[in-house]
Amino acid sequence: AQSVTQLGSHVSVSEGALVLLRCNYSSSVPPYLFWYVQYPNQGLQLLLKYTSAATLVKGINGFEAEFKKSETSFHLTKPSAHMSDAAEYFCAVGSGNTPLVFGKGTRLSVIA
């Protein structure tokens, strides 16, 4: 069985500040890990993915995440928040051809 825990349902940062969204996973098999962003009334957009290659993954819009097996974590970071980053972020885990299991989401607010 696989599961994802996102710590913090709401994170608020100032514009230009570091963004850190936390995700811990549980998986009995080597996991594939994903971060998605969802803007209001829209579908999911893939930010980045870990599929057992490099542990530091770079994604779109300046986001990156590091897979740490020892900590079962896959935290999402961005050095400098922009107003346009305000959205809902979902961490998800999968194992190939199976459906993804999503975390509960973290709403990111960016304060001017």
Place this chain on the structure above:
Amino acid sequence: GAVVSQHPSWVICKSGTSVKIECRSLDFQATTMFWYRQFPKQSLMLMATSNEGSKATYEQGVEKDKFLINHASLTLSTLTVTSAHPEDSSFYICSAPQREGRTAYNEQFFGPGTRLTVL
């Protein structure tokens, strides 16, 4: 990357009517598609797995007679919400996996979602 479309993007219907939502893989074949449901301010929850040429498998708690899934071709899966009620109002999202090159990894491509409002 591959594209998955959904139709309609939004629908409003009266209570008791049935609504069909289509999910299409536009440039690849998908023997499997997944249907998720997302209630307001909540995460995506898997409803069912759609299998081409065979019966869908439903997650626990999802009524198969209410949410009819048909995967009649390698590019199309449909979800029909029968006798819809206001509590069925939600955002329905489908996804389809596509194998990445020669790896064992199948990336999930998500449709844009269908917002259903039942009055």
